[in-house]
Amino acid sequence: MTTSETGKGLEAAKAVVADDGAHVFRGWVQQGTHMALPVAGAEGSWFWDYAGNRYLDFSSQLVYANLGHQHPRLVAAVKDQADRLCTIAPHFAEERRATAARKIAELAPEGLNRVLFTTGGAEAVEHAVRLARLHTGRFKLLAAHHSFHGATSTAIQLTGDPRRWRNDTGTAGVVRFFPPYLYRSAFYAENEEQECARALEHLEQVIVLEGAKTIAAIVLEPVGGTSSGVLVPPDGYLAGVRELCDRYGIMLILDEIMVGFGRTGAWFASDHWGVRPDLMTFAKGVNSGYVPLSGVLVSDEIVETFSKTPYPGGSTYSGHALACAVAVEAIDTMRDEGLVEHAARLGREVFEPELTKMAERHPCVGEARGIGAIWALELVKSKDTKEMYVNYDTPDRLTPPGAELMGALMKRGVSAMVYINRLNITPPCNISEEDAREGLARIDDALTVADARVA
Structure with a gap:
């Protein structure tokens, strides 16, 4: 970069920083002290x-x-879709929306054949919880310490890290449990086998003492994201949670928002252990964030609940054409590369x-x-x-x-x-x-x- 180019760049940077500092309000930081x-x-x-x-x-x-x-293929997908059709309301059928839903469902565990598209990960969690509650007729949720599920009203109260504290009204019906975390074991475990067994025993105690018939769902990251501490569960833990859900009639919601679409070296983190949830949330990696897209994969059993009554929820930008076009290309690119x-x-x-x-x-x-x-x-x-x-x-x-x-x-x-x-x-x-x-x-x-x- 020449001296002249550097000078022009610094002037442009000053203008960006000035407008940003004067007019952008950011989450998670103190306003006025954050230097972007x-x-x-x-x-x-x-x-x-x-x-x-x-x-x-x-x-x-x-x-x-x-x-x-x-990525040139994703950039081209945005341009191509913009030339053909920028946006269409969610109650119409649109080629890229339908193709994206099919491709995502084909990657998902068996029996998760429908996609409810949303715009951000927290919104997907909100809908997954609502679907579980309406399907079961129950209200209570179990969520882990050392977790993050988003910043909207229910999602932030599901979250098990300090960002929840100032948002937590205690009205979301959330009960917490300790997930496996051998380095700081809550169960005095000495190895992964002990940590797994004791964490599952603890979870079952929470279920029994809270009343299994009052619990709609367990909400869990199959691998903890960066906010959760990147906690990889010991072998057998996710399968044990699935068995507890089946035994007590509780829905299992797996939050794959951060760890889906290749991040863990599998299409979904739960694939490492072959565990099928009842509902699965996704976002982020589905199209590398080029255009906001998220969603919920819904099991056939829960879809059947809403075959004779409408699902009471939706959003203006559900399955946005531009976002879905990038998702289709992203999935194909992930495979090809x-x-x-x-x-x-x-x-x-x-x-x-x-x-x-x-x-x-x-x-x-x-x-x-x-x-x-x-x-x-x-x-x-x-x-x-x-x-x-x-x-x-x-x-x-x-x-x-x-x-x-x-x-x-x-x-x-x-x-x-x-x-x-x-x-x-x-x-x-x-x-x-x-x-x-x-x-x-x-x-x-x-x-x-x-x-x-x-x-």
Whole structure:
């Protein structure tokens, strides 16, 4: 970039930052203190600012750019659909909407043949809950600690992380349980087998003591997302939850919003364990976020409930033509480019071995865990005591230690999400091995900043 181009870029950046600071109201941050980086462009696994500084996108933005930025096939799909038909109301049949629904259903577990399209993940969760409640005639919901399900009224009260606290009115009918989390076991377990068995025993106790016939659904992330701590359940846990739901007549809602469409090295995270839910939510990776799209996969049994009575819900932009066109192309591209297999290989051959060594090397890292292209480093003040690097009840999401680490990462040209006591690593699922290793090397160097606080 020439000196003249840099000067023009900096002037453009100033205008963007001025308008942004004066007129954009953001969620999850203190207004007036958040300094947003002005982004000029992106391609593949990289984005850059107006000064020409390049950053490896190790967060896939908000864990949705599974196919990276500006993928030519997805860009072409938007343009082609815009030329043909930009929008049509949800009560009409439209080619791309119908094709997207079919392709998504074909990837889903058997018996999930219908799709209720929505616009955002939280909205999908709201509808999944409503469907379960109306189908069962029950109101109560079971949801896990260490979870995130969205920011709308019921979804935020299902959520099991600190962002729920100021939104929680206690009126959503939600009862919590502890999921498997061996590193900080609530069950004094010493291995995964104990953690699995004791977590299932605990869940059954909650069901019995709450009254099984009052519970509409268990809402669960099959693999915890970045807000949840990237908690990969031990083998047997999801199957055990499914068995409990069957035994007590409770619907199982699996939230695949963050972990679906290749993120874990399978089309859906639940595929790793062969578990079929009654309702499944999706979003993000379904079309890499190029145009907002989400939805609920609905089991045939629940569809039958509404065969003689209307479902009381819907939205203006349900199954938006542009979004569905990108979803169709994204699914085809994932298949053609072997994205699911690539994410699985990266997890097995790059992220797991390199992050395991990183955890051993850095005093600030207590544990590395993950699967496919979704990983977390749990940050601690002491490996011996497991004291959190940032306290769980800290009122602000990004504390001084967290902000310092974020700054160190950005300074080294890598964008990764730091949340409470975790550094999350979620690059595009099609990132090259070379870029993946480069990003890990930069993270390795940035962690020395956190080490200095605990050494």
